[in-house]
Amino acid sequence: MPVPTPGLDIPFRKHVLDNGLQVVIHEDHSCPIVAVNVWYHVGSKNEVPGRTGFAHLFEHLMFEGSAHHDAGYFEPLQQAGGTLNGSTNSDRTNYWEVVPASALELALWMESDRMGFLLPALTEAKFNNQRDVVLNERRQNYENRPYGMAGLAMLDALFPDGHPYRWATIGSPDDLQAATADDVRAFFRRYYHPANASLAIAGDVDADGALELAAACFGEIPAGEPPAAVPATPARAVPARRMIEDRVELPRLYLGWLSPPMYAGGDAELDLLADVLATGKASRLYRALVYERRIATDVSAYQGSRELGSSFQIVTTAVPGIGLGALEDAIHEEVARVRASEVSPDELARTLALTETAFVSRLQTVGGFGGKSDQLNNYNVFLGDPGYFSRDMARYRSATGASVRAAADAHLDAAHCVTLSVVPAGRHDLAAPRSEPAVIT
Amino acid sequence: MSPVDRSRLPVPGPDPDFTFPAADTHHLRNGLSLRTVERRGLPMVSLALVLPAGSGLDPEDRPGLASLTADMLDEGSGDRSAIEMQEALARIGAELDTETGPDSVVLALSLLDRFVPSGLQLLSDIAVRPRLGAADFERVRTLRSNRIRQLRDVPGVNAEAVFARALYGTHPYGHLSIGSSASLAGMDTGDVTGFHRVRYDPSRATLIAAGAIDGAAFARQAEDAFGSWRRPAGDAMPPAVPADHSNGGVAGAAPAQRLLIVDRPGAAQTELCIGHAGVPRQTPDFHALVLLNAVLGGHFSSRLNLNLRERKGYTYGVRSAFDFRRAAGPFSVRTSVQTDATADAVAQVLGELRDIGQGRPANEDERSLSMATLTKGYPRNFETAGQVARGLAQLATHELPDDTFNMFVPRLRALTADEVTRAAGQYLHPDRAVVVAVGDGARIRGALETLGLGEAAIVAADL
Numbered sequence: 001m002p003v004p005t006p007g008l009d010i011p012f013r014k015h016v017l018d019n020g021l022q023v024v025i026h027e028d029h030s031c032p033i034v035a036v037n038v039w040y041h042v043g044s045k046n047e048v049p050g051r052t053g054f055a056h057l058f059e060h061l062m063f064e065g066s067a068h069h070d071a072g073y074f075e076p077l078q079q080a081g082g083t084l085n086g087s088t089n090s091d092r093t094n095y096w097e098v099v100p101a102s103a104l105e106l107a108l109w110m111e112s113d114r115m116g117f118l119l120p121a122l123t124e125a126k127f128n129n130q131r132d133v134v135l136n137e138r139r140q141n142y143e144n145r146p147y148g149m150a151g152l153a154m155l156d157a158l159f160p161d162g163h164p165y166r167w168a169t170i171g172s173p174d175d176l177q178a179a180t181a182d183d184v185r186a187f188f189r190r191y192y193h194p195a196n197a198s199l200a201i202a203g204d205v206d207a208d209g210a211l212e213l214a215a216a217c218f219g220e221i222p223a224g225e226p227p228a229a230v231p232a233t234p235a236r237a238v239p240a241r242r243m244i245e246d247r248v249e250l251p252r253l254y255l256g257w258l259s260p261p262m263y264a265g266g267d268a269e270l271d272l273l274a275d276v277l278a279t280g281k282a283s284r285l286y287r288a289l290v291y292e293r294r295i296a297t298d299v300s301a302y303q304g305s306r307e308l309g310s311s312f313q314i315v316t317t318a319v320p321g322i323g324l325g326a327l328e329d330a331i332h333e334e335v336a337r338v339r340a341s342e343v344s345p346d347e348l349a350r351t352l353a354l355t356e357t358a359f360v361s362r363l364q365t366v367g368g369f370g371g372k373s374d375q376l377n378n379y380n381v382f383l384g385d386p387g388y389f390s391r392d393m394a395r396y397r398s399a400t401g402a403s404v405r406a407a408a409d410a411h412l413d414a415a416h417c418v419t420l421s422v423v424p425a426g427r428h429d430l431a432a433p434r435s436e437p438a439v440i441t
Numbered sequence: 442m443s444p445v446d447r448s449r450l451p452v453p454g455p456d457p458d459f460t461f462p463a464a465d466t467h468h469l470r471n472g473l474s475l476r477t478v479e480r481r482g483l484p485m486v487s488l489a490l491v492l493p494a495g496s497g498l499d500p501e502d503r504p505g506l507a508s509l510t511a512d513m514l515d516e517g518s519g520d521r522s523a524i525e526m527q528e529a530l531a532r533i534g535a536e537l538d539t540e541t542g543p544d545s546v547v548l549a550l551s552l553l554d555r556f557v558p559s560g561l562q563l564l565s566d567i568a569v570r571p572r573l574g575a576a577d578f579e580r581v582r583t584l585r586s587n588r589i590r591q592l593r594d595v596p597g598v599n600a601e602a603v604f605a606r607a608l609y610g611t612h613p614y615g616h617l618s619i620g621s622s623a624s625l626a627g628m629d630t631g632d633v634t635g636f637h638r639v640r641y642d643p644s645r646a647t648l649i650a651a652g653a654i655d656g657a658a659f660a661r662q663a664e665d666a667f668g669s670w671r672r673p674a675g676d677a678m679p680p681a682v683p684a685d686h687s688n689g690g691v692a693g694a695a696p697a698q699r700l701l702i703v704d705r706p707g708a709a710q711t712e713l714c715i716g717h718a719g720v721p722r723q724t725p726d727f728h729a730l731v732l733l734n735a736v737l738g739g740h741f742s743s744r745l746n747l748n749l750r751e752r753k754g755y756t757y758g759v760r761s762a763f764d765f766r767r768a769a770g771p772f773s774v775r776t777s778v779q780t781d782a783t784a785d786a787v788a789q790v791l792g793e794l795r796d797i798g799q800g801r802p803a804n805e806d807e808r809s810l811s812m813a814t815l816t817k818g819y820p821r822n823f824e825t826a827g828q829v830a831r832g833l834a835q836l837a838t839h840e841l842p843d844d845t846f847n848m849f850v851p852r853l854r855a856l857t858a859d860e861v862t863r864a865a866g867q868y869l870h871p872d873r874a875v876v877v878a879v880g881d882g883a884r885i886r887g888a889l890e891t892l893g894l895g896e897a898a899i900v901a902a903d904l
Binding site: 033080132144250291354 | 444456457485523532551580596755779814825826
């Protein structure tokens, strides 16, 4: 970056309670609010075949009441003027509240009650209701959405049999139907305890007082066993060419490669490369496919960073009359260019400028998804270092034309690329050549 | 320290004070309004240029023109091609966010403070001196046409389009801002240059900065970048959509058919949009309606969501909203439900709309919960510079007074339960609500027709 912005970080204090709970506190007095954010180091990667979708279904039940507040979790926090949510991905589950600073104790009380005392409040009726809700979430966000099943088909093609990234966090309907309340109890005991969690508090608080409150609320919860590690990921995918039919007019092509895990060498470079290839109209693929040749109507690229191993994906939609084979060739041509020679200094500078804006923007808010409390937990859970923000920026700043080219060359080999075509019903002729129908559970 | 008492929930302390930051106001000689909120801490500034050139100004025979014009703005300026324009934006770490709403176009840039002067120059090139060239027009029109092809398969977009047409007909609120394939095909470069020439008027525009910049510095930089912007020749056109209490020409009568189905054979769910024309933003009952909607369907713990999601499990979620615009925007309930529950979901929604106005008015617990949600958490709506800039953009779009945000909490707190019930009776009309269902017609039609809404019309969104 031309003129680095100095002194950008998230100052914090970290303390580990006797039961193993990690507590990270950041003071920011610019708005009279505080964010409470809890990460459990469990996600769909910890599920077993036959019970896919379970980590996420479990997350829903965390909002339905605990032993000392056996009612919905939204009401008391909303009554205090708070907002709250949670989410599950392959690697972690997070829960957060943003409340007026005067309601910190309430938020900590409630988070600790569901960490320590969820099961006495669990009933079959709640379980069945939230399973119905999750099945509807799946219909709404995947089945009934154009191209909605493509992400699931790509995971299935990218990862080997038995690998926990092979299934999506939303799970399969059969598995969700097969889940029982007993599964909930076992899952809670194994993964939801202080030794597998990290608590971040960020906002208009005094760090000493917040730590005392955290200890009072969470200190009595018994320690648990840290869960066993899950298997690592192969470096390269077995090439596959798949196709699904969907209720769409324009066919869409997905290309995917396995790539280095989050925060590993090459991860930042591939993130930058995704921008060079497809962020904005001046990016290489937009320019080639959409602006000049006009064979595509949109294109995107991203490094999907994950704990065990990432995937680098390029997605493009054809214009009417163009088959996906032409797009596939055009993309491989551009990818071959960035593997063979360095991106220009101006391209790299532009991408780094966008990245710097994005990093500074992330410091604007204390709570919610992606706010400072969420970032502290991300760095703490995946790297053991809540203060990684400035080093995270440095990963990008230190990237060079040579290191970006090297990452592209090492990971984006056409021989290890997975290809998925999504075509209108009956239009197999529009798919990339030699594609086989995908099976999605 | 001893463990916390789990026999009762902790009681929060008193609410923190909240004051919306005072905005510095300045006018350039060409009439351009400048608003600045200085907020130090991070080296960032959120810029927004608000133009009263939204879809509400689409000519009746040119639906989509306002949005097409806004979309063309960053396709080059002067000697700079569309690609060069994008490169220049990226060099200062900026991505242009163009939003065409019913009542305004907002062009927004979020920038590191050192890039503000260059950002303002670029924003001026984009808004004031766009090329609007014929070749770029053809390319952008094709991209938008392809975008519409993709939208045709999105259930929510179909529901919204059919709903808007049923409520508003040929009024500009009666179509999506993107228009349709047919309207797009009928437009040419001259439409865009004409709309830009007449509607992009400095004397009606507002330029906003929030973040690490003070009002005087912003005024100087804005003068450099926008000072030469001239008003269009001739008399300025009046805004097509007046900001007042009138309904802006929106009809209040029920359409001939109230039950509209967009058939999606084999659909995995039914997308629902239920409601009727509402009221303008300037209504004196604004605060009562905000509170009413919160009890009814504005948040997770509202009646509609507790019923359809938490009791019945029919849906991932349901929300209601008054879309407050300069003229009377729609009131709607939106949700996606499982196919076999479609008719019951509609019956439940209509029942909730009816009950809150008469049979089961908001009780004290519901009123206090919704009041708390809206008031105690209010400061977090202005945590970031971007949120402050958006707040100022709202004031400009709706011509609202500067004390609007400071008065929000006291005005809500002054409301009585009776006023909420009165607002429900006055502004909710379940008896003439339109029901749009996008789903598997063969499986939902019969049950829907038993609800007393009349015969279903099978319609298409005609996007």
